[in-house]
Structures are given as structure tokens and as C-alpha cells.
Amino acid sequence: MANWVLRSLARGIRTTRWPRAEETSLGVTPGRPRAATGMSAEAAERCPTAALMPVEHGVAVGFERCVHCQRCRHGATAMPWSGDFEWTGGGPRESVDLPARFRRSLHVRYVDAGACGGCMGEVRLIDAPPYNLHRFGIFITASPRDADVLLVGGPVTEAMRTPVRKAYAAMPDPKRVVAMGVCAINGGVFGASFASAGGVGEVIPVDYVIPGCPPPPLAIIHALLAVTGRAATQVTAEQP
Amino acid sequence: MSTCEDLLGTIGEHGAGIRTLDAGDRHLLEVTTQTLPKLAVDLTSRLRYEFATLVVDPGPDCSHTIHYFFYCPADATLVELVTGIKAGVSPPAISDQVHAADWYEREAEDMYGIHFAGHPFLGDFVLHDTEWPENVAPMRVDFDPGMRVQEPGLGERWHPRRLLSEEGALIFPVGPIWSDYAEAGLWLLETPGEQIRQAHSRLFYKYRGVEKIAEGQSPQRALLLAERFSGNSAFAHALAYCQALEKLAGSQIPARAEGLRVVFAELERIRYHAATIAELAGSTALLVGKSMGQEIEEDLLRLSGAVAGHRYLFGLVVPGGLAWEPQEKALRELEQGVAAAGARLGELEQLLVHSSSFLDRIEEMGTLTPELAASYGVVGPIARASGRALDLRRALPYGGYAGAECTVPCETEGDGYARLRVFFAEVRASVALIRATLAKLPEGPSSVPCEPQSGTALAWSEAPAGGAFHWVRLGADARIARWHIGTPGFRNWHAFHRAVEGVAFQDFPIILASFGLTVAENDL
Numbered sequence: 058m059a060n061w062v063l064r065s066l067a068r069g070i071r072t073t074r075w076p077r078a079e080e081t082s083l084g085v086t087p088g089r090p091r092a093a094t095g096m097s098a099e100a101a102e103r104c105p106t107a108a109l110m111p112v113e114h115g116v117a118v119g120f121e122r123c124v125h126c127q128r129c130r131h132g133a134t135a136m137p138w139s140g141d142f143e144w145t146g147g148g149p150r151e152s153v154d155l156p157a158r159f160r161r162s163l164h165v166r167y168v169d170a171g172a173c174g175g176c177m178g179e180v181r182l183i184d185a186p187p188y189n190l191h192r193f194g195i196f197i198t199a200s201p202r203d204a205d206v207l208l209v210g211g212p213v214t215e216a217m218r219t220p221v222r223k224a225y226a227a228m229p230d231p232k233r234v235v236a237m238g239v240c241a242i243n244g245g246v247f248g249a250s251f252a253s254a255g256g257v258g259e260v261i262p263v264d265y266v267i268p269g270c271p272p273p274p275l276a277i278i279h280a281l282l283a284v285t286g287r288a289a290t291q292v293t294a295e296q297p
Numbered sequence: 298m299s300t301c302e303d304l305l306g307t308i309g310e311h312g313a314g315i316r317t318l319d320a321g322d323r324h325l326l327e328v329t330t331q332t333l334p335k336l337a338v339d340l341t342s343r344l345r346y347e348f349a350t351l352v353v354d355p356g357p358d359c360s361h362t363i364h365y366f367f368y369c370p371a372d373a374t375l376v377e378l379v380t381g382i383k384a385g386v387s388p389p390a391i392s393d394q395v396h397a398a399d400w401y402e403r404e405a406e407d408m409y410g411i412h413f414a415g416h417p418f419l420g421d422f423v424l425h426d427t428e429w430p431e432n433v434a435p436m437r438v439d440f441d442p443g444m445r446v447q448e449p450g451l452g453e454r455w456h457p458r459r460l461l462s463e464e465g466a467l468i469f470p471v472g473p474i475w476s477d478y479a480e481a482g483l484w485l486l487e488t489p490g491e492q493i494r495q496a497h498s499r500l501f502y503k504y505r506g507v508e509k510i511a512e513g514q515s516p517q518r519a520l521l522l523a524e525r526f527s528g529n530s531a532f533a534h535a536l537a538y539c540q541a542l543e544k545l546a547g548s549q550i551p552a553r554a555e556g557l558r559v560v561f562a563e564l565e566r567i568r569y570h571a572a573t574i575a576e577l578a579g580s581t582a583l584l585v586g587k588s589m590g591q592e593i594e595e596d597l598l599r600l601s602g603a604v605a606g607h608r609y610l611f612g613l614v615v616p617g618g619l620a621w622e623p624q625e626k627a628l629r630e631l632e633q634g635v636a637a638a639g640a641r642l643g644e645l646e647q648l649l650v651h652s653s654s655f656l657d658r659i660e661e662m663g664t665l666t667p668e669l670a671a672s673y674g675v676v677g678p679i680a681r682a683s684g685r686a687l688d689l690r691r692a693l694p695y696g697g698y699a700g701a702e703c704t705v706p707c708e709t710e711g712d713g714y715a716r717l718r719v720f721f722a723e724v725r726a727s728v729a730l731i732r733a734t735l736a737k738l739p740e741g742p743s744s745v746p747c748e749p750q751s752g753t754a755l756a757w758s759e760a761p762a763g764g765a766f767h768w769v770r771l772g773a774d775a776r777i778a779r780w781h782i783g784t785p786g787f788r789n790w791h792a793f794h795r796a797v798e799g800v801a802f803q804d805f806p807i808i809l810a811s812f813g814l815t816v817a818e819n820d821l
């Protein structure tokens with residue numbers, strides 16, 4: 058019979074020291090393209106989602122549209138790329154900070170509104186040992202009635218519009234909505250169509266967005282810290 | 298007598314109903330609708346062919362061409378039956394005898410409005426009757442994918458079929474929003490109390506219309522969809538899709554690219570299985586086991602990120618090879634990282650198989666008998682845990698798998714424990730395959746140009762959850778005219794409910810986890 062308790066104790070603490078220390082391990086994030094001066098319009102042309110835009114002095118980045126296809130990352134016209142992940146942005150709804158009592162006790166309901174295994178895989182890791190969401194006093198709850206935050210992934214499919222609306226309605230005030238991943242922000246590669254709403258904002262108000270396809274676990278945690286006022290949001294559109 | 302001669306003999310018997318056409322990689326038979334069911338049954342029962350996929354290709358004026366693909370694992374032959382039907386004509390269903398085709402016919406009915414004669418359960422499938430009016434057929438040529446169908450929610454009221462009539466029997470709904478991080482889907486568990494007597498999976502809450510929105514897109518744009526409709530099997534699906542384009546273009550993929558593709562496909566498989574094992578441990582509340590599995594999964598994601606720039610390998614595979622050449626140093630790190638992850642998974646396996654409290658929850662639990670597995674035509678690890686040693690890497694070798702040493706583990710019990718053993722055994726086989734492939738990785742380019750060529754092609758890969766078939770028709774404008782994706786998810790969810798019949802309620806999440814399926818892969 059395996060002794061799981063001993064195993065567990067012997068393993069020690071495996072959690073990242075971020076945000077107290079920087080997290081620079083390779084592969085914790087896909088990183089992102091950065092606006093650059095002096096780049097030719099050619100660099101922008103490779104982007105399939107118009108996340109890169111040629112402007113007067115170089116190439117601007119609309120990171121909310123980036124699907125992490127990496128097509129601008131290699132070759133002669135490669136864009137500069139940074140290895141960060143603290144990139145949560147404010148959403149369309151201007152919301153004031155949550156009251157201070159939420160700073161160390163926040164309950165989150167995750168809703169899959171058509172997300173693929175990328176976002177599903179990353180969100181499942183936020184409370185795994187390498188990231189340990191609970192150390193921030195943030196908890197995943199099974200019922201929207203106990204939730205302060207609705208974290209939504211996927212472009213919101215036709216059949217999920219009503220469940221998403223109902224989940225939002227069931228939450229007590231004050232409540233916040235976080236759109237996770239480019240699909241949830243604007244439909245991503247699925248766009249708006251007969252089958253997809255083209256983003257959570259089409260169905261319920263959105264307070265925060267987490268760009269990325271998928272956003273890595275630390276970007277998701279960063280967003281939840283931003284909801285509690287413990288981290289700052291970023292401007293996701295960047296000019297050279 | 299070889300299967301091929303058997304096949305020719307069978308064709309002879311059916312005589313006038315069949316016309317043999319010339320096709321390179323497969324036997325292409327044009328059949329009349331009357332001959333179709335008999336031939337399909339001959340193939341699957343007498344000649345031991347497996348049903349691969351069913352593709353509807355819409356023509357002008359609501360006519361359709363239907364392609365049925367079968368393959369024979371014994372001699373790696375592929376057979377395509379083609380039949381044309383005019384508007385309003387009902388082709389005969391084959392699913393009353395080839396049960397694996399059941400969902401394909403239901404899907405075609407929903408998507409094209411083709412009514413398969415003799416099929417008992419058409420309607421409410423991909424398009425839920427509660428959301429979509431009855432006459433909508435989104436895959437038809439004249440349907441505008443940009444438009445939301447007006448007045449959604451005005452469809453019929455939908456009620457699950459009730460089978461239990463005893464007093465106190467109820468249908469317990471699970472989903473579509475449930476559990477901590479569950480995917481959207483509805484499972485209706487019918488019970489007189491404690492035991493689940495019947496279960497019904499109502500899926501497609503996540504239907505994103507992938508095949509429809511891809512129409513008219515450039516192959517490069519649609520590649521983004523191939524990776525993202527089921528992102529944790531991104532590499533496998535993108536590979537199958539790219540191989541279809543490469544067949545059309547007649548590209549010769551350099552040996553180095555083929556080798557690297559094997560390496561990344563197996564890396565994806567190991568990571569996928571590590572995640573499944575973690576979920577399974579978690580579903581039985583074995584939290585240390587879950588943590589260990591998740592740590593390995595995370596390390597493999599980081600390894601993928603470090604070597605390929607993306608944790609889920611997006612952007613790596615392109616028509617013609619790989620998008621860029623990974624550095625030698627990175628490949629060495631990959632080999633070490635994979636070996637280390639393999640060793641740690643081996644350690645976890647030893648702990649799990651020596652934990653009787655854990656085994657109690659999965660042994661003789663969620664059994665899919667070999668008979669059921671064969672009847673539903675399940676694929677992947679689920680099939681291999683139920684006595685079906687099926688694997689496209691060996692049954693229809695493609696790319697770098699031709700000539701590769703590829704072990705296909707197989708168990709026969711079909712319970713949760715057999716599936717767990719298969720997941721672990723596949724991890725071992727994949728680690729070995731990665732190391733062997735890297736050891737003799739040829740020098741040379743890792744891609745060749747691959748210009749889009751019009752035409753149709755079927756290609757496939759063994760995704761972590763099982764065989765995936767991508768059928769692509771590129772138009773004269775070099776854009777996607779029709780793309781059909783036959784996924785392992787679609788195959789295996791079809792059978793899932795049979796594994797929960799007779800179990801207690803609290804075992805449902807455990808059996809679900811032991812299948813290791815994603816809903817996204819089913820709900821295209």
C-alpha cells in the first residue's frame with residue numbers, strides 16, 4: 058500500500074514564488090509579440106488575425122486579437138517577443154475595484170462556453186501545486202450562487218448563451234466577469250458566426266480580459282489578482 | 298487469401314451495383330444506394346474492415362455525394378464507397394448493421410437534412426431542438442454561416458426520453474455547467490434511486506460550426522482551426538489536416554520533418570495521458586496522486602513551450618513540414634525532459650497500482666465490454682483497453698510511422714483499471730518511440746514548399762484519444778470547399794453512456810475521467 062501522506066510531505070513546496078519573485082522558467086508562458094519601430098509592413102502581413110497593424114513608424118500590436126500562431130516569430134521579419142504573462146486588460150465595462158474584503162477571499166466560477174482543450178488545460182492548472190491559486194485566498198466554486206467572479210472561456214456557442222446568462226444572473230452582487238482567452242474576448246479563430254456569439258461581451262458585461270490562445274496559468278492568476286486590486290491591468294493595444 | 302482478393306471477390310458478387318474507379322491510395326468503389334448497406338456489412342463483418350468515417354459532400358441543387366471510408370488493419374488497405382443522392386432522396390441507413398456509423402448519420406441528418414431511411418433516432422443531436430428551428434441545415438451550400446438564425450430558442454421543447462417507468466424513478470441532469478472545471482455537456486442519468494440504469498450524453502453545447510466557418514477560408518487560415526477546435530490534441534489534428542493538403546500537392550515531406558513530427562505527436566500524447574491520469578486520480582479524491590500527475594503535465598507543457606514556443610504546440614506543423622527547425626540543443630533537452638517525465642509517470646504508476654483504495658474505485662468499474670467496444674467501433678486507448686488493438690500508426694501507417702517500431706498495448710477487461718494501464722503503457726511506448734526517432738533523426742531540411750492544389754484527399758493521424766480522419770476538398774480557387782473532421786471524441790462519446798449503466802451515482806465522475814475524452818473534440 059502506497060503511503061501517500063509521506064509522499065506528500067517528502068515532496069515539499071513546489072509552488073512558484075511569483076508574484077514575490079519573478080518567474081522566468083522556460084515555457085511557463087508563450088510570451089507575446091511587441092510593437093516595434095522600424096518594422097516593415099511585411100511583418101504585419103503574416104498575421105492572420107490583424108493583431109499586427111502597420112503604422113507610420115513600424116508595427117503596432119493589438120494583443121487582444123493575437124491567437125498565438127507564432128507566424129510573426131520566426132524568419133527575417135520576426136517581431137520582438139517578450140516572455141511575460143502579466144497582461145490582463147480592462148474589459149468594456151468600466152468597473153470600480155471590489156471592496157477590500159474581497160482581497161483575500163474571492164470565489165470564482167469557471168464556465169466553459171465552447172473553450173478548447175488549450176484553455177481547459179490551462180485553467181485546470183491554476184490550483185495545481187506549481188501555481189497554487191489558494192495561497193491568494195482565491196477559490197474555485199462549483200455554484201454561481203457562491204461566486205464573485207465568472208471566468209468564462211470560449212466564444213460562447215449558441216447553446217451556451219442561455220446557461221452563461223443564467224449563471225451570471227444567479228451570482229450575488231458585486232460581481233465581475235473575466236473573459237479568458239482570445240475566443241472569449243472576440244471569438245478568436247471561431248469569430249462571430251451562426252454558431253458562436255463571438256465573445257462573452259455579446260452576452261453579459263465583461264470587466265476584465267485575458268488575452269492569449271490560451272493564456273497560461275500565471276496570466277489567469279494575474280487576472281484574478283487584478284480583480285481584487287492586487288495587480289494592475291495592462292493596456293493590451295501597443296503602439297511602437 | 299488476402300483481404301484484397303476477398304474484397305475483389307465480394308465486389309464480384311454484388312455485380313452491377315458497383316463500379317471500381319481508379320484511385321492511388323485506396324480502393325474507390327462507386328455504388329448504388331441499394332448495394333451500399335450490403336457491401337458495408339460485408340466489409341465490416343466478413344472482411345473485418347473497420348468503419349473509418351462518413352463524409353457528405355454537398356453538390357448543386359441539394360444533391361449530395363456520400364463517401365463511406367473503411368480500412369482493414371490486417372493489411373492496411375483503405376476502401377471508399379461513394380454514392381450520389383438527389384435532392385429529397387433518402388439513402389438507406391447502414392447504422393442498423395454498422396453501429397459505429399450511427400452518430401455520423403445523425404450528424405448528416407442535422408447538418409444537411411439527409412434523412413437516412415431506417416435510422417431510428419434522427420433529430421435533436423448537433424442542433425438542439427430547443428435552440429434551432431427544425432428546418433435549419435447549416436452545412437448546406439446556401440446556408441450563410443455569418444448569420445445568426447433568427448428567433449433562436451423557438452424550436453420545440455425538448456424532453457429526454459424516459460425509459461424507466463417504476464415509481465420514484467427520475468432523470469438526474471448533470472451539466473451543462475457543473476463541477477469545478479468541467480466542460481459543457483449534459484449527462485442525463487436515469488435512476489430509481491442510487492443506481493444509474495440508463496444514461497444519455499447530450500453533447501454539442503460547444504458546437505462552433507468549425508467545418509462550416511472554414512468554407513471559403515485559405516488553407517493557412519483553416520490550419521488555425523485545425524489546431525484550435527481541440528487544443529490539447531492540436532498537433533495530431535493539424536498533422537492530419539496538413540497531410541491531406543500535402544497529398545493534394547503531391548509534396549514529398551523530407552525525412553527529418555517526418556521524424557520531428559513523430560517526436561512532437563508523441564510528446565503531445567504523453568502530455569495528454571498525464572493530464573488524464575491526474576484527472577482520474579483527482580476524481581477518486583486521491584489528491585497527492587492528482588498533484589503528481591499535474592506536475593508532470595505542467596513540466597511537459599513547459600518543455601513544449603521551451604522547445605516549440607507554445608505549450609500546446611500551436612503553429613509548429615504546417616503543410617510541407619514544420620514551420621521552423623527546432624535547435625539541436627532544444628531537441629536534446631526535449632529528449633531528457635521526456636525521459637524524466639516518463640520515469641516520474643512510471644513512479645506514479647507504481648504508487649497507484651499499489652493503492653487498494655484507489656483500485657477499488659476503478660476495477661470492474663465503467664466496463665465497456667469487448668463486444669460493446671467492437672459494436673460501437675470505439676477507438677484509441679478506450680478501444681485498446683477493451684480488446685481492440687487498433688491504432689492508425691500501425692493499421693494505416695502514415696508519415697514517419699511507416700517503418701517505425703510502434704508498440705500498441707492492449708488489455709481486455711475494458712474497465713477503468715484497464716484504461717489506466719493502457720494510458721501508462723502508451724506513455725512508455727511513446728517515450729521509447731521519441732528516443733528511437735531522435736537517435737536516428739536524419740539531417741536535411743525540415744520543410745518543403747507545399748502550394749495548395751485543388752482536389753479532395755483523406756488523411757489521418759492517431760490523436761491521443763484515437764484515430765482522426767480529415768477529409769479536405771480544395772476548390773479551384775485554392776480555398777476550403779469542404780472539410781470533414783472525423784474525431785476520436787465523436788467515436789468514443791457514442792459509447793460512453795454504456796459504461797455507466799448499472800453503476801452508483803458517485804462513480805459517474807470517475808468513469809468519465811477514466812475515458813480521458815474532451816467534449817471540444819466532439820463538438821466541432
Ligand code: SF4
Nearest residue numbers: 104123124126127129
Ligand atoms: S502570433 Fe499573434 S501577432 Fe503574431 S502572427 Fe500570430 S496572431 Fe498575429
Ligand code: SF4
Nearest residue numbers: 173175176238240270
Ligand atoms: S482562446 Fe485559444 S486556447 Fe482558448 S479556447 Fe480559444 S482557441 Fe482554445
